Amino acid sequence: MVSTIYIEDSIRGHPRVERICSQFNKAQIVWCDQYTEVFNPKAQNFRLQKRNPALILAAKRDAFVMQVPSNYGLGGEQNYYFSHMLNCIYDCRYCFLQGMFRSAHYLLFINYDDFSTAITSILSDRGSGKPAWFFSGYDCDSLAYEPVTRFAQYFVPFFGARSDACLELRTKSTQIRCLLTQEPFPNVIAAFSFTPPDIAKALEHRVPSVQSRVNAMQKLQRVGWNIGLRFDPLIYVHNYRQHYANLVKEVCSSIDVSRVHSVSLGSFRMPKDFFKTIVKLYPHSPLYAGPVELGADGLMAYADDIKDEMLQYVTDLLLQWIPHAKLFNHEQEQNAISAKKYGLM
Amino acid sequence: MINIVVALLSEARPVIKHYGLVLQPEWRGFPVYAGNGLRLVVSGVGKVLAAAATAFLAGAARAQHGPWLNIGIAGHSSLPIGAITFASKITDRVSGRNWYPPQVVKMPGTGVHVATHDQPVLHYPESVACDMEAAAFYVSATRFVSGELAQCCKIISDNAQSHIDHITPNFVADLIGDNLHEIDNAVQALRSLVEAADHIHVDAIDVNQYSARWHFTTAQKVQLQETLRKALVRGSAEMLDAEQWHYCHNAKNVLAEIDRYLKSLPVTL
Numbered sequence: 291m292v293s294t295i296y297i298e299d300s301i302r303g304h305p306r307v308e309r310i311c312s313q314f315n316k317a318q319i320v321w322c323d324q325y326t327e328v329f330n331p332k333a334q335n336f337r338l339q340k341r342n343p344a345l346i347l348a349a350k351r352d353a354f355v356m357q358v359p360s361n362y363g364l365g366g367e368q369n370y371y372f373s374h375m376l377n378c379i380y381d382c383r384y385c386f387l388q389g390m391f392r393s394a395h396y397l398l399f400i401n402y403d404d405f406s407t408a409i410t411s412i413l414s415d416r417g418s419g420k421p422a423w424f425f426s427g428y429d430c431d432s433l434a435y436e437p438v439t440r441f442a443q444y445f446v447p448f449f450g451a452r453s454d455a456c457l458e459l460r461t462k463s464t465q466i467r468c469l470l471t472q473e474p475f476p477n478v479i480a481a482f483s484f485t486p487p488d489i490a491k492a493l494e495h496r497v498p499s500v501q502s503r504v505n506a507m508q509k510l511q512r513v514g515w516n517i518g519l520r521f522d523p524l525i526y527v528h529n530y531r532q533h534y535a536n537l538v539k540e541v542c543s544s545i546d547v548s549r550v551h552s553v554s555l556g557s558f559r560m561p562k563d564f565f566k567t568i569v570k571l572y573p574h575s576p577l578y579a580g581p582v583e584l585g586a587d588g589l590m591a592y593a594d595d596i597k598d599e600m601l602q603y604v605t606d607l608l609l610q611w612i613p614h615a616k617l618f619n620h621e622q623e624q625n626a627i628s629a630k631k632y633g634l635m
Numbered sequence: 636m637i638n639i640v641v642a643l644l645s646e647a648r649p650v651i652k653h654y655g656l657v658l659q660p661e662w663r664g665f666p667v668y669a670g671n672g673l674r675l676v677v678s679g680v681g682k683v684l685a686a687a688a689t690a691f692l693a694g695a696a697r698a699q700h701g702p703w704l705n706i707g708i709a710g711h712s713s714l715p716i717g718a719i720t721f722a723s724k725i726t727d728r729v730s731g732r733n734w735y736p737p738q739v740v741k742m743p744g745t746g747v748h749v750a751t752h753d754q755p756v757l758h759y760p761e762s763v764a765c766d767m768e769a770a771a772f773y774v775s776a777t778r779f780v781s782g783e784l785a786q787c788c789k790i791i792s793d794n795a796q797s798h799i800d801h802i803t804p805n806f807v808a809d810l811i812g813d814n815l816h817e818i819d820n821a822v823q824a825l826r827s828l829v830e831a832a833d834h835i836h837v838d839a840i841d842v843n844q845y846s847a848r849w850h851f852t853t854a855q856k857v858q859l860q861e862t863l864r865k866a867l868v869r870g871s872a873e874m875l876d877a878e879q880w881h882y883c884h885n886a887k888n889v890l891a892e893i894d895r896y897l898k899s900l901p902v903t904l
Contacts (some may be wrong), residue, residue, distance in 0.1 A: 333777035
C-alpha cells in the first residue's frame, strides 16, 4: 500500500489524480514542482526505496512515444514504445530498471490524452502500410498496477478502434479484469512473461506464480483475446534444460497454442552501466556473480557458448509447440545486428 | 551507528540523558556526545553551522553508512505547540531549492513541508514548518548516505498564536523531552534500515595476501576484487587464500586460474 503520493502542482485537480488519491485516502500527499525533483536526485538508493516505494503522479511533457530498440519487434515494420509508468510493483532481480533509475518510486504519467494524441499523430504521418506496433511494457508492467492506473481501460479501446496499429500489453500479472469485461480486439495482445518456477522463486519477488499467470491466459483465451508468450530473459543455471523443458511443457500444454499470437525469447542481457549499478545494490545476488561478461555489443550477457546453447535449446523446445513464423528470437536478431555493426557479416 | 544533529544544547539535553550519551572530549570543533549506538553533535543555530557539524561528524567519525537524524524545533502557522512532525519536503528559502527525503520507514507524527530560513520567522507561511537548519543538514548528510537515511524530525515550538518570544532553553528541553518516545520510535525505525543498508554495503575484499605475492596493476586489482566477490557469493570463501595459487608466476596467471575455477563451479541461484 502506498503511504506517500508526490503530485506535481500543475496537475492539481486533474480527475485521474483525484480518483487515485481517493483510492489511497490514508496516504500523505506531498506537492512538488516537477517530478524530476523527487525521481532524479542522485542521493537515492533503489534497493532501500523498494522496501516502501511512493507513488509519483506527474504529467509527461515530451517524448511520449519512442522507437523501440531494433531487436525488439514482432515482425512489424514500425515499432514504438510508450511508457505511462516508470518502475514496477514487482521486484525482479534481473530487471534493468534497477540499474536505469535512481528511484524505485512508481512514477505514473496521468496525461493519457497526450499519449494518445502523440500516437495518433505518428500514425497519421506515416501513411499506409502494415499496422505499426506499440509496446507498452518496456519501463513497467503493463497490467500489474491496473487497479490504480486504469491504463488498459483507457488504451485498449483506443487501439481497438484503430486498424493501423497493434498494442502489446506485456505483463507478469493476473490483473486481467479490464480485458475480461470488454470485447476482445484482434490487434491487442496480452503477452505474458515466464521464468521457470524455481528460478522465479529466487529472482522474481512479489510476482504471481507461473500457474496463476497460466490461469489468467486461459481465461483470456476463452473469451477470445490474443495472447503472447515471452521467455525473456532466459536465466542460466547449470540444470537449465530441465527447468525450461518443464516450463515450456507446463505453459504450452495448458493453453490453446494454435491461437497464440507470438512467442519471443532472449537471454539475460543488460547495458554495462546498469549492470554495475545493480551489482552495487545487490552485491550478494548470485545472478550477478554468474558467467556474465561484457560482449562486443556493449551489453553484459552470458558468454556466447552458454547463450547460444540456451537459446537453441529453448527454441527447439518451443518449436515442438509453435510454428517457426510465430517465434521471435530477439537475441539472434540482436546478434545479427551487432555482427553487422562490427563488420562481422 | 545513528548520527544525530541538533542545533541547541537545550534540544540535545533530553536526548543525551535518555540515551546515556557521554561527551567525547577528544573531539574538537563541535561538542559530540556518544553511546548506545548513537552519536550526537550540537551544531549551533543556522545553515552554515548545521552543514559544518554534519560534515564534521561524518568525516571525523567516518560515519558514512549510518542513518542521520536532525532533531529540532520549528514554527508553524497552525500546528499545535509540542506537535512532532517529520520533513517530507524541505525547501531552502534563499535558493528556492527543494528536497524530498524518501520515507522508507515510518517516521513520527505528520509529514510537513519544512522551509529553512536564514533568520527566525515571525510571520508563518500557511502549512509550512519554518526552521533554520533542515536544508543544510539534508544537503550535507546526503553527501554521505542516500536520502532514505537522512531524516528531519521537527517539534513545533511556536505558531501564529504563540510566537518565538516565549521560547526559553527550558521550554525547548521540555518540548523535546515530551516527545522522546516518538523520537525513539524514529531512532528505532532508522536502526531497522541500518541492517538493510549494511547488507548492501560490502567492504572491499582484502587482497593483501595476493598483492604481497604478485604485482597487480590497478586495473588487475579491480578485476581481482570483482572476481573474489563472485567467488564469495558462489560459496567459495577459500578463494581468499592466495596460497593455493602458489604455482602462478604473475597476476595475470592468478586471475586466469581463479576465472577458470569459477567457470568450473555449477551455476545456481
